[in-house]
Amino acid sequence: MSFREKTAWISLISMGGIYGFYFWSLIASGRRTDAHAAGLLGTIIALVVVQTVLTIAVAIFDPNSAQAPRDERERLIDLKSARFAYSGLATAVAFAIFFAALPSPIIFGANSLLLILVVCELMRSGCQIIQYRRSA
Amino acid sequence: MATIRNEIRRLRFEHGEMTQQELAEKIKVTRQTVNAIELGKYFPSLEAAFRIASVFGKPLESVFHYSEEEQS
Numbered sequence: 725m726s727f728r729e730k731t732a733w734i735s736l737i738s739m740g741g742i743y744g745f746y747f748w749s750l751i752a753s754g755r756r757t758d759a760h761a762a763g764l765l766g767t768i769i770a771l772v773v774v775q776t777v778l779t780i781a782v783a784i785f786d787p788n789s790a791q792a793p794r795d796e797r798e799r800l801i802d803l804k805s806a807r808f809a810y811s812g813l814a815t816a817v818a819f820a821i822f823f824a825a826l827p828s829p830i831i832f833g834a835n836s837l838l839l840i841l842v843v844c845e846l847m848r849s850g851c852q853i854i855q856y857r858r859s860a
Numbered sequence: 861m862a863t864i865r866n867e868i869r870r871l872r873f874e875h876g877e878m879t880q881q882e883l884a885e886k887i888k889v890t891r892q893t894v895n896a897i898e899l900g901k902y903f904p905s906l907e908a909a910f911r912i913a914s915v916f917g918k919p920l921e922s923v924f925h926y927s928e929e930e931q932s
Contacts, residue, residue: 795890
């Protein structure tokens with residue numbers, strides 16, 4: 725498994741797990757906005773720490789691959805994955821604009837946009853992994 | 861359906877049993893990409909194809925073969 729594929733797995737699992745927990749706790753806490761703000765800050769810090777530590781750990785075991793620039797196949801996989809995620813982003817934003825017209829608290833709108841971004845990032849990482857696996 | 865086959869595996873062994881990693885370093889791609897090219901799961905750019913042919917000292921058509929198979 726290449727370094728880029730490992731980082732895609734790190735991104736998918738860490739984002740899925742940490743943001744999954746955040747959105748689950750958001751639903752559980754109801755409409756308490758102070759809990760939302762603290763939870764979001766903690767989520768971002770946890771995500772940065774987990775991704776940084778895991779990426780450094782992977783790079784220590786395979787320093788040559790970690791330092792090497794992306795080759796043409798990896799760049800192509802990145803481009804295809806970004807295009808796939810962008811189509812999801814464009815669709816979700818169109819829905820978000822439609823639902824923004826409905827009366828709802830600002831925290832709901834902000835979390836909806838965050839959810840869209842997280843889902844699109846998960847789509848991007850997932851698409852990368854599928855393509856790496858297909859051409860492995 | 862068009863297919864592109866290649867002789868990279870055979871050429872590697874004819875060139876002192878060159879490993880995929882060694883070829884990858886010469887053409888500046890990852891070992892996984894060399895493996896994908898060998899297995900026909902990824903078709904390299906023209907530039908990478910020329911670099912591979914250059915490593916083996918062969919013309920491009922000796923390394924890569926294009927065939928258009930008719931579907932019955």
